[in-house]
Amino acid sequence: MKLTDLVTPVALIDLPRMQHNIERMQAQVASLGATFRPHVKTSKCVQATEAQIQAGAQGITVSTIKEAEQFFAAGIRDILYAVGLAPNKLAAAGALMRKGCDLKVLTDSVQSAQAIATFGKEQGLCFKVLIEIDTDDHRSGIKPESAALLAVAQALESPGCEIVGVMTHAGSSYDLNTPQALIAMAEQERAGCVRAAERLRAVGFACPIVSIGSTPTALSAKNLEGVTEVRAGVYVFFDLVMHNIGVCTKNEIALSVLTSVIGHQEEKGWAIVDAGWMAMSRDRGTQKQTNDFGYGQVCDLNGQVLEGYTISGANQEHGIVSRAGQPDLEIAKRFPIGTQFRILPNHACATGAQFPEYQALDAHGTVQTWSRFYGW
Amino acid sequence: MKLTDLVTPVALIDLPRMQHNIERMQAQVASLGATFRPHVKTSKCVQATEAQIQAGAQGITVSTIKEAEQFFAAGIRDILYAVGLAPNKLAAAGALMRKGCDLKVLTDSVQSAQAIATFGKEQGLCFKVLIEIDTDDHRSGIKPESAALLAVAQALESPGCEIVGVMTHAGSSYDLNTPQALIAMAEQERAGCVRAAERLRAVGFACPIVSIGSTPTALSAKNLEGVTEVRAGVYVFFDLVMHNIGVCTKNEIALSVLTSVIGHQEEKGWAIVDAGWMAMSRDRGTQKQTNDFGYGQVCDLNGQVLEGYTISGANQEHGIVSRAGQPDLEIAKRFPIGTQFRILPNHACATGAQFPEYQALDAHGTVQTWSRFYGW
Numbered sequence: 001m002k003l004t005d006l007v008t009p010v011a012l013i014d015l016p017r018m019q020h021n022i023e024r025m026q027a028q029v030a031s032l033g034a035t036f037r038p039h040v041k042t043s044k045c046v047q048a049t050e051a052q053i054q055a056g057a058q059g060i061t062v063s064t065i066k067e068a069e070q071f072f073a074a075g076i077r078d079i080l081y082a083v084g085l086a087p088n089k090l091a092a093a094g095a096l097m098r099k100g101c102d103l104k105v106l107t108d109s110v111q112s113a114q115a116i117a118t119f120g121k122e123q124g125l126c127f128k129v130l131i132e133i134d135t136d137d138h139r140s141g142i143k144p145e146s147a148a149l150l151a152v153a154q155a156l157e158s159p160g161c162e163i164v165g166v167m168t169h170a171g172s173s174y175d176l177n178t179p180q181a182l183i184a185m186a187e188q189e190r191a192g193c194v195r196a197a198e199r200l201r202a203v204g205f206a207c208p209i210v211s212i213g214s215t216p217t218a219l220s221a222k223n224l225e226g227v228t229e230v231r232a233g234v235y236v237f238f239d240l241v242m243h244n245i246g247v248c249t250k251n252e253i254a255l256s257v258l259t260s261v262i263g264h265q266e267e268k269g270w271a272i273v274d275a276g277w278m279a280m281s282r283d284r285g286t287q288k289q290t291n292d293f294g295y296g297q298v299c300d301l302n303g304q305v306l307e308g309y310t311i312s313g314a315n316q317e318h319g320i321v322s323r324a325g326q327p328d329l330e331i332a333k334r335f336p337i338g339t340q341f342r343i344l345p346n347h348a349c350a351t352g353a354q355f356p357e358y359q360a361l362d363a364h365g366t367v368q369t370w371s372r373f374y375g376w
Numbered sequence: 377m378k379l380t381d382l383v384t385p386v387a388l389i390d391l392p393r394m395q396h397n398i399e400r401m402q403a404q405v406a407s408l409g410a411t412f413r414p415h416v417k418t419s420k421c422v423q424a425t426e427a428q429i430q431a432g433a434q435g436i437t438v439s440t441i442k443e444a445e446q447f448f449a450a451g452i453r454d455i456l457y458a459v460g461l462a463p464n465k466l467a468a469a470g471a472l473m474r475k476g477c478d479l480k481v482l483t484d485s486v487q488s489a490q491a492i493a494t495f496g497k498e499q500g501l502c503f504k505v506l507i508e509i510d511t512d513d514h515r516s517g518i519k520p521e522s523a524a525l526l527a528v529a530q531a532l533e534s535p536g537c538e539i540v541g542v543m544t545h546a547g548s549s550y551d552l553n554t555p556q557a558l559i560a561m562a563e564q565e566r567a568g569c570v571r572a573a574e575r576l577r578a579v580g581f582a583c584p585i586v587s588i589g590s591t592p593t594a595l596s597a598k599n600l601e602g603v604t605e606v607r608a609g610v611y612v613f614f615d616l617v618m619h620n621i622g623v624c625t626k627n628e629i630a631l632s633v634l635t636s637v638i639g640h641q642e643e644k645g646w647a648i649v650d651a652g653w654m655a656m657s658r659d660r661g662t663q664k665q666t667n668d669f670g671y672g673q674v675c676d677l678n679g680q681v682l683e684g685y686t687i688s689g690a691n692q693e694h695g696i697v698s699r700a701g702q703p704d705l706e707i708a709k710r711f712p713i714g715t716q717f718r719i720l721p722n723h724a725c726a727t728g729a730q731f732p733e734y735q736a737l738d739a740h741g742t743v744q745t746w747s748r749f750y751g752w
Contacts, residue, residue: 073394083638139648140641219573278729338464376385
């Protein structure tokens, strides 16, 4: 199969770019002395994850129990479920552990810790638990200096579970766009998580795992002292949000949506394509950043960026391609019906999720189908 | 199965509300003398579509070839593919026709009309084609008075196709929010499409089908003279965007996302739930409307609206529930871990698309699983 054989829209992976991204991250984390645990919520694809493990990744991070189940079925044992465990997911988590999955789960409250401890004890299971630390006042987690940290640790002193470490995610790194700010946030993320581990060790918990990470901080960190592992997800594909943050170039973005021109509004300078928001996702992550790419950056069929052309508007199955500034009144001649584009997405995690499969394009121009799952 | 047995997040259909919405639309269109052809891109679900047909719908509208294939496989023959037919989808459209599907396709350009005519002739097929009319300067289509209308009609004079009608969609009705403006837009949509049909008839094309519609205009129309059929999609579930436009109440919204509290940030007045943007979709359609509901309106487990509480922020698998105005510093006591909510979505088409299945809840509180498909 070749690109021009595909019926659009298609989620296309540029394999040389993906491989480059995987090796870049692995080398960065290894050079600072930590192991790397990719977050597979971005690809939800076994082949992409195998490429990460092949490059040296140790274990995976997941955002849903379904991801844990699917990747365990594909042969991966070491899985960190990095979302606070809800009571109604205890049974599924326990079932995975019984099957031999080396599952690690997360808590940031006494109430949830008690639920895990009680369920584990009742079921004769010992849950491996990480305590979630809030190092950037962003979302969930316990502040490193909070009294709640020790209260949660005490709630986990039970035959039903054991504390295996601390974990943080500096998600507010997504709001930054200078190397200096990113380096500082990476250090804040590291220092806060290490501090939480030290407080737990001071009262007798071994706390072997100190797990941190986000794509921007992982690629910006200069020092990982005290950190045992780093996590990142979207780096495998990158996207326009990461481009605006400053951690990749457009030419490193490995995921695009292949689309076809289906019509025009010539006097408006529009080409209409068959990638609307259902294909691109509704993610407008670049809207509040310095460069707003609408629903995506338009590239030609070979992946060359067509500067100034974006998907400036989208309905469910219609995208409007237009040029920034002066309308392109020659657009119908320039891009006649049937013209194919690759569209770089705002957010690879959201765009990938719209597709049941990827088409993986190798350096020789041939494509193969990689399955992808979704849901919970 | 009951609601409390479900592992969250779940896409929940309130069946009595859905049935009410279906009957309301069917009665409105029938009272004005047209037939109704629902757009199934909203549900992508056979059972929901069967309920529409049971209520009197004649044929369906689809937004992708995959929808046409899936619903044809489920026994529905009369299908309008309401997106301009791209050259690379001619083969799949032709294959459906060969299997006996009464497929109707769309064009709005000479170039695409010629491609359909040529392919049809080569393959010994006669494509039934509607010409897309632009009645609101919104997206695709030909203006009713444009010379291009007759040029496209001429390009379709071929043994490979026949003109069966004209079609328009007044998508700009989504930008309105008063009954007066909606009534005027409905009339503009009707008059423009009827005018295009009259111009075609004046030069000898029979143009039997005059197809118009969007949920807001379909529910607002006072007169459908000259219109043969009306299309609408999102009305089957409704959503917060439709609520803001003024065509439904919150208590008519039939789709919600069932979610569980997994943590808190008490001092911020946050409850963290397991419905992030992956479950709600990234659609922020109410952002530019008068009432911005964030990522959704929070209701209790029984569907009662909790006024002022919305999902004010979202990450992939985390939603932040907070109260408008003063932070709810009692939120951890009010909504402890494990509390379940139903979240009304901004845009039902986008939220439904995130789920492989719906849980359909009947008036007796029992749920059954309805499958849903996605992709192209």
